[in-house]
Amino acid sequence: MGEATGxxxxxxxxxxxxxxIISFVVGxxxxxxxxxxxSCKLKKILLFTGKKCFISAPTFKKxxxxxxxxxxxxxxxxxxxxxxxxxxYLNIEVSSDEDNRKEQIYNxxxxxxPTNNRFVNRLFKDLFTFFEWDITEEHYNENFAVxxxxxxxxxxxxxxxxxxxxxxxxxxxxxxxxxxxxxFLLRIRDNKGYTTHVLFGIGTAGRNAAINYLFKYRxxxxxxxxxxxxxxxxxxxxxxDAIGNFEFKNILPEVRQxxxxxx
Numbered sequence: 001m002g003e004a005t006g007x008x009x010x011x012x013x014x015x016x017x018x019x020x021i022i023s024f025v026v027g028x029x030x031x032x033x034x035x036x037x038x039s040c041k042l043k044k045i046l047l048f049t050g051k052k053c054f055i056s057a058p059t060f061k062k063x064x065x066x067x068x069x070x071x072x073x074x075x076x077x078x079x080x081x082x083x084x085x086x087x088x089y090l091n092i093e094v095s096s097d098e099d100n101r102k103e104q105i106y107n108x109x110x111x112x113x114p115t116n117n118r119f120v121n122r123l124f125k126d127l128f129t130f131f132e133w134d135i136t137e138e139h140y141n142e143n144f145a146v147x148x149x150x151x152x153x154x155x156x157x158x159x160x161x162x163x164x165x166x167x168x169x170x171x172x173x174x175x176x177x178x179x180x181x182x183x184f185l186l187r188i189r190d191n192k193g194y195t196t197h198v199l200f201g202i203g204t205a206g207r208n209a210a211i212n213y214l215f216k217y218r219x220x221x222x223x224x225x226x227x228x229x230x231x232x233x234x235x236x237x238x239x240x241d242a243i244g245n246f247e248f249k250n251i252l253p254e255v256r257q258x259x260x261x262x263x
Contacts, residue, residue, distance in 0.1 A: 041218050041219050041222055042086065042090065042215070042218055043090055044222050045218045045221055045222045046090075046107070046195065046197070047187070047189065047195045047227060048092065048107040048194075048195055049107065049192070049193040049194050049195065050105075050107065050194075051091060051092050051093055052092065052093045052095065052104065052105075052106045052107065053087055053092050053093070053094050053095070053107045053108065053109060054094075054095050054096065054106035054107070054109075055080060055083060055084065055087075055094060055095075055096050055108070055109045055110070055111075056096060056108075056109075056110045056111065056112075056117060056119050056120075057076040057077070057079070057080050057110075057111045057112060057117070058076060058111060058112025058113075058116035058117045058207070059116065059117070059118075075204070075208065076111055076112070076207075079111055079208075079211050080096070080111070083109060083211075086215070105192065105194055106194065107194050107195045107196070108194075108195075108196040108197070109196075109197045109199070110123075110196070110197070110198045110199070110200075111199050111200070111207065111211060112199075112200050112207060113166075113184070113198070113200030113201070113202075113207075114131065114133070114154070114156055114200075115133050115144075115156065115157070118151075118152075118153060120198050120200065121148075121154055122154075123196070123198065124154070124156070125154040127188070128168060128255065130167075130168075130169060131156050131166070131167070131168055132156055132158050132166065132167040132168075133156040133157050133158065133166060133167075134158050134159075134160035134163060134164055134165055134166070134167060134172075135157060135158075135159065135160065135164050136159070136160065136161055136164055137159050137161070139164065139177075140157065140159070164176075164177075164202070165182070165202050166182070166202055168251070168255060169254065169255050171233075171251070173202065173233060175202045175203060175206070177203055177238075178238060179237070179238055180205075180235065180236065180237050180238060180243065181201050181202055181203045181204075181205040181206035181209070181236050181237075181238065181240070182201055182202050182206045182233055182234065182235060182236065183201050183206045183207070183209035183210040183213060183233070183234040183236050183240070184198070184199070184200050184201065184206070184210055184231065184232065184233055184234075185197075185198075185199055185210050185213060185214055185221075185230070185231070185232040185234075186198040186199075186200075186230070186231045186232075186252075187230050188229045188252075189229060197214070199211045199214055201236075205237070205238050205239065205240045206236055206240070208240050209234065209236045209240035209241075209242075210234075212240065213234065217248070220248065221248060224248050224250075225248075225250060228250070229252055230248075230250040230252050231250065231251050231252035231255060232248050232249065232250065232251070233249075233251055234246050234248075
């Protein structure tokens with residue numbers, strides 16, 4: 001019995017330092033390894049060509065009280081900075097200088113949709129020939145009240161006193177500002193291989209959810225769509241959480257098919 005106890009003690013004495021070393025190595029390097037693996041998935045879902053990315057956020061012009069100045073919401077500024085840090089960790093050069101964008105070809109990430117981001121507005125003019133923004137006159141006058149054509153924007157607006165939301169093709173995405181919203185994630189590649197991501201909602205909750213979902217569910221999106229272009233629509237509540245059990249369904253193919261037959 002004494003010999004067995006002694007052998008066990010010797011074993012513990014031998015294994016103890018090894019366990020300490022393993023614990024140190026795991027504690028020291030596992031977070032970095034995990035982060036590298038996550039970054040690898042992020043690279044794959046971004047699908048960037050080259051090492052440059054242009055990013056933009058929605059801007060708002062509320063009535064004439066702002067003296068014509070554009071304002072950036074604090075939450076969007078936070079999202080921009082967070083995305084910038086993620087991209088710079090991947091050694092991607094990030095720019096938000098529009099003049100520089102005109103001179104060079106970039107991959108792009110745009111926050112906000114065609115009603116509050118001028119870059120997305122131009123993109124949708126070419127991409128979606130039948131995109132429609134339905135809004136009540138009261139809501140428009142309260143929060144927007146701007147002349148889109150005067151600013152060089154395409155006016156997708158349609159006054160609708162029955163419901164508010166987006167209409168893409170034949171599909172209506174209705175929302176209630178106090179109850180729910182829609183989060184949209186768009187990824188498309190041009191003929192030169194550069195990738196554009198657009199993360200938007202009908203309201204703020206949807207936009208915030210779209211931004212969060214790209215990073216939170218990058219593994220699932222990568223698994224489901226690989227290198228394909230996609231447009232995902234997710235119904236969310238006013239906090240940005242998905243309503244019910246959702247699945248990522250790519251509605252872009254049917255939208256493009258509809259566009260091909262649109263007069």
